[in-house]
Amino acid sequence: MVAIPTETVYGLAGNIYNEGAIKRIFEVKKRPLFNPLIVHVHSIEQVESITIEFPEKARKLADHFWPGAITLVLKKNEVIPDLITAGKDTVAVRIPNHPVTLDLLRILPFPLAAPSANPFNRISPTQAQHVASYFEDDVPMVLDGGPCNRGLESTIIGFKKDEPIVYRLGAISLENIEQVVGKVQVMNKKEKTPDAPGMLKKHYSPRTKTIVVDNVRQYVQQHQELQIAVLSFSDAYKSLKVKHVEILSKERDFKKAAAGLYQALHKLDDLKIDLIVAERFPMEDLGRAINDRLNRASQ
Ligand code: AMP
Ligand code: MG
Numbered sequence: 001m002v003a004i005p006t007e008t009v010y011g012l013a014g015n016i017y018n019e020g021a022i023k024r025i026f027e028v029k030k031r032p033l034f035n036p037l038i039v040h041v042h043s044i045e046q047v048e049s050i051t052i053e054f055p056e057k058a059r060k061l062a063d064h065f066w067p068g069a070i071t072l073v074l075k076k077n078e079v080i081p082d083l084i085t086a087g088k089d090t091v092a093v094r095i096p097n098h099p100v101t102l103d104l105l106r107i108l109p110f111p112l113a114a115p116s117a118n119p120f121n122r123i124s125p126t127q128a129q130h131v132a133s134y135f136e137d138d139v140p141m142v143l144d145g146g147p148c149n150r151g152l153e154s155t156i157i158g159f160k161k162d163e164p165i166v167y168r169l170g171a172i173s174l175e176n177i178e179q180v181v182g183k184v185q186v187m188n189k190k191e192k193t194p195d196a197p198g199m200l201k202k203h204y205s206p207r208t209k210t211i212v213v214d215n216v217r218q219y220v221q222q223h224q225e226l227q228i229a230v231l232s233f234s235d236a237y238k239s240l241k242v243k244h245v246e247i248l249s250k251e252r253d254f255k256k257a258a259a260g261l262y263q264a265l266h267k268l269d270d271l272k273i274d275l276i277v278a279e280r281f282p283m284e285d286l287g288r289a290i291n292d293r294l295n296r297a298s299q
Helices: 018-029 045-050 056-065 100-106 128-138 174-181 216-221 254-269 287-297
Strands: 002-003 011-015 039-040 070-075 090-094 156-161 163-168 209-213 228-232 243-246 276-277
Touching: 002 100, 002 128, 011 039, 011 128, 018 039, 045 056, 056 070, 056 156, 056 163, 056 174, 163 174, 209 216, 216 228, 216 276, 228 254, 243 254, 254 276, 254 287
Parallel strands: 039 090, 070 156, 209 276, 228 243, 228 276
Antiparallel strands: 002 011, 070 090, 156 163
């Protein structure tokens, strides 16, 4: 088991056929065994060697976005161990778009299972240093590939009767996906379904209490007694009495905001304050996925 860079977040990776490595990933992360892992491969042929079906729209998405931040959930064949998929008959796969990890995957004679390299429920790591400080000696090696340029987990898409369903919003926006395959369904968060295991409500959390609001100025003015840091999309919130304002993108660029989100949460979490007040994003483009992560951080 070693930590690897991807364009989304850093992963804790192991040979999918090595039971010891895979068990160690769950153990080090303290991840429940019912939460399946994403399998990382270097080519569509390699996907075909571990699956039994490739619906037409899945192929369109793969051709268009891979290597990239879309994970496809496909019917698996018998070579994939149950430990990887939590016993399900599907496997989540993607070709990551990071030069170091793509090289590694091309050299290795096996795919790598890799969940995000954070302890269960903590903020995902977007720099090698985040991984090293989370795990210290428990992770023997972190392959440093620089900061992750997407900075948000992949968008996960499954298929029902060959029609795509988004299980998890992520680094590729719904708008971009719909340009390629037309209208897609997004799974309702409240819906409890065995098709999307491990999509827990609380996730990606700082230790500092975090809330998401529409009106930052008003909220802060009503809570003057607290030491607050603000996570803002573009506004500097001048003249507001707070400890710190972290701006994600002055130009209101969603991609830039997503890329800096976890880095900002790591930083604010280290300030030793009472509360992080995050501004809710517009529900469009990557704003949807950013709001999803902020909501989970605030549970
Ligand atoms: P992580 O690697 O930490 O970003 O988490 C991977 C996510 O992929 C998990 O939360 C699972 O819900 C999802 N996932 C993995 N395998 C499957 C699968 N076979 N079916 C549906 N979702 C999956
Ligand atoms: Mg994760």
